[in-house]
Amino acid sequence: MQIQTNTDSHIEGHDALAHHVETTVKEGLRHFASHVTRVEVHLSDENGAKKSDDDKRCLMEARLEGLQPVAVSHNANTIHEAIAGASKKLQAKLSSTLGKLNNR
Template identity: 35%
Template sequence: MDFQFNTANDITGDDDVRARVEASIRQKLARIAEDITRVELHVRDFNGQRGGTDKRAVLEIRPRGYDPISVSHDAATVDLAANGAADKALTAFDREMGRRTNRKGH
């Protein structure tokens, strides 16, 4: 699974933040790691200097042979936003793959 981390100009994306966020996302997505080819994380500060819950993480996972799944999550910090997006991505992946299985013989 390839991992790509992108930040807007107003977010500090130093190596420490990148490594910490990537490790956290990889851990959360470990269960489906063999089923996805790439993970892209885009983080930005959508509220500017006004403060508050202003970090938005958009996470896109690319399952093998299927269209990409994209989710977003807003939080006060980059780590919280990324972790929330990873949780949502797992739910969206499970839902999408569940639709594609032949559970009732249809």
């Protein structure tokens, strides 16, 4: 599973952040690793330099073998909270999507 991290101009895309994203995604999606080929993570600060609640956004898009991509997003006060929230949402979405296929 490939993990690609993208940031907007208001988020510093340093190695530590990329490592955190990779660790969080791999740990959260380990049960689905055989079905997921790539995960694209887009991190942004929706208000830029202005400070406000829930302005950090994490969008995750998982590419599944033979299926349409699945995307979720989560807004939070910090970028780490946004990553964790999006990861949990993606786990639930993949569980639902792949569970429906197994029931057919």
